[in-house]
Amino acid sequence: GIQVEQSPPDLILQEGANSTLRCNFSDSVNNLQWFHQNPWGQLINLFYIPSGTKQNGRLSATTVATERYSLLYISSSQTTDSGVYFCAVLRGGSEKLVFGKGTKLTVNP
Amino acid sequence: GAVVSQHPSRVICKSGTSVKIECRSLDFQATTMFWYRQFPKQSLMLMATSNEGSKATYEQGVEKDKFLINHASLTLSTLTVTSAHPEDSSFYICSAIGVPTSGGYEQYFGPGTRLTVT
Numbered sequence: 709g710i711q712v713e714q715s716p717p718d719l720i721l722q723e724g725a726n727s728t729l730r731c732n733f734s735d736s737v738n739n740l741q742w743f744h745q746n747p748w749g750q751l752i753n754l755f756y757i758p759s760g761t762k763q764n765g766r767l768s769a770t771t772v773a774t775e776r777y778s779l780l781y782i783s784s785s786q787t788t789d790s791g792v793y794f795c796a797v798l799r800g801g802s803e804k805l806v807f808g809k810g811t812k813l814t815v816n817p
Numbered sequence: 818g819a820v821v822s823q824h825p826s827r828v829i830c831k832s833g834t835s836v837k838i839e840c841r842s843l844d845f846q847a848t849t850m851f852w853y854r855q856f857p858k859q860s861l862m863l864m865a866t867s868n869e870g871s872k873a874t875y876e877q878g879v880e881k882d883k884f885l886i887n888h889a890s891l892t893l894s895t896l897t898v899t900s901a902h903p904e905d906s907s908f909y910i911c912s913a914i915g916v917p918t919s920g921g922y923e924q925y926f927g928p929g930t931r932l933t934v935t
Contacts, residue, residue, distance in 0.1 A: 737910075741923065749908055751926035753819075794860065798922075803849055803914065805924055807860045 731795030739798035839912030
């Protein structure tokens with residue numbers, strides 16, 4: 709099956725810093741989503757981005773489908789950005805999302 | 818829009834009893850819902866896919882007689898953990914697919930249910 713690798717596994721930042729999270733996938737995909745899992749366990753949809761670039765406030769994402777990777781940028785990080793960021797992909801013909809292992813982000817005040 | 822709710826958010830039960838968890842799509846019709854399990858500090862593991870009006874499809878290694886899934890309507894799916902044991906303690910999360918987005922289907926997740934079996 710398709711493999712999804714996220715890096716780095718852990719990231720510690722000072723408030724105000726910028727960061728880039730990476731998601732590599734082993735095969736072509738029809739769908740790619742980025743999620744933020746907050747400390748209470750809720751997964752929050754950040755981006756639905758099978759290709760191209762999107763921005764939402766301090767967050768932006770870019771997926772280069774031909775090279776099989778996606779990047780999530782967080783600028784001017786805040787303590788509320790802490791949590792685990794998951795990348796998940798969907799192959800053509802399937803409804804099942806395949807999740808990476810996540811990047812645990814800690815933003816210190 | 819695209820809100821998914823789960824109830825209860827937290828449940829503690831005794832070993833041998835059954836527990837039912839509800840997943841509802843509040844503002845859209847969900848033709849397909851999914852049930853995941855998440856252990857501490859790990860990623861989500863898909864347990865089963867639930868389609869309205871048909872039997873759920875379980876992932877390999879998931880006991881269908883232990884984890885009963887019923888997708889009664891386009892807005893409600895339930896997961897019943899039967900004869901629960903301490904090893905069933907986990908965080909259970911549902912998700913739903915709604916209206917197609919840009920040619921694909923974006924999944925929306927519920928807030929999760931933390932099950933503790935004593």
